[in-house]
Amino acid sequence: PHSKPRYERILLKLSGEALMGDGKYGISPKTLASIAQDVKDIVDLGVQVALTIGGGNIFRGVSGATEGMDRSSADYMGMLATVINSMALQDAMEKIGVPTRVQSAIEMHQVAEPYIRRRAIRHLEKGRVVIFAAGTGNPYFTTDTAASLRAMEIHADVLLKATKVDGVYSDDPKKNPTAVKFKQLSYIDVLKKNLKVMDSTAISLCMDNDLPIIVFDLTQRGNVRKVVLGEEIGTTVGR
Ligand code: UDP
Secondary structure (H helix, E strand, O other), X not given: OXXXXXXXXEEEEEOHHHHXXXXXXXXXXXXXXXXXXXXXXXXXXXXXXXXXXXXXXXXXXXXXXXXXXXXXXXXXXXXXXXXXXXXXXXXXXXHOOOOEEEEEOOOOOOOOEEXXXXXXXXXXXXXXXXXXXXXXXXXXXXXXXXXHHHHHHOOOOEEEEEEOOOOEEOOOOOOOOOOOEEOEEEHHHHHHOOOOOOOHHHHHHHHHOOOOEEEEXXXXXXXXXXXHOOXXXXXXXXX
């Protein structure tokens, strides 16, 4: 029924774990290829696409810190992990003909451009996918917060938060059969009920700047396209 995209410019947030596929660690080439194809599908619709990827499939700052590492050092390691994921996704996308630029919040000239907001927007206008790597470049933050921040900076119409479930539930649907799925939620409800959408810093940032968030299941091929075309398959968080 829908064929015209609802959004002009989107920011898609993937967790590092989204790249693992069935594995317990690292990157699955098969999953990577499938995500790249999903992204290509929406680029082909004429949508401008920016991506932010987590690093949880390789390293998470908090787990390093619980094992005695300085939290900031551990977080920098986590940010470097997101650069690895970003490069992997860039490679997968360019293989199928999608021009892609990685911009890193931590300078790394040999492998990525530095993050330059205006340049990122220029890439998007030219139809290139821009991957924002290294989170915000600051410890004590998450890639969800980085995704919200970058979405604001580039004036994205929406933040698409990819997960493994088809939306936000009142409880863990795998453990509690009475858990219900929300179609629509307010930022305040997410914060008050402590629902697992994104961390509170990320949610607050979206709330203060009225950026809508759509939580959806990325493990189903074609779902990103559906969301972009306006099908209501996940949970929308807004005012
Ligand atoms: N990180 C950080 N600052 C940022 C973004 C990320 O310090 O702005 C670190 C943090 O240690 C985090 C890790 O990078 O645990 C990986 O990112 P995240 O946990 O958000 O990845 P995801 O859960 O989405 O895979």
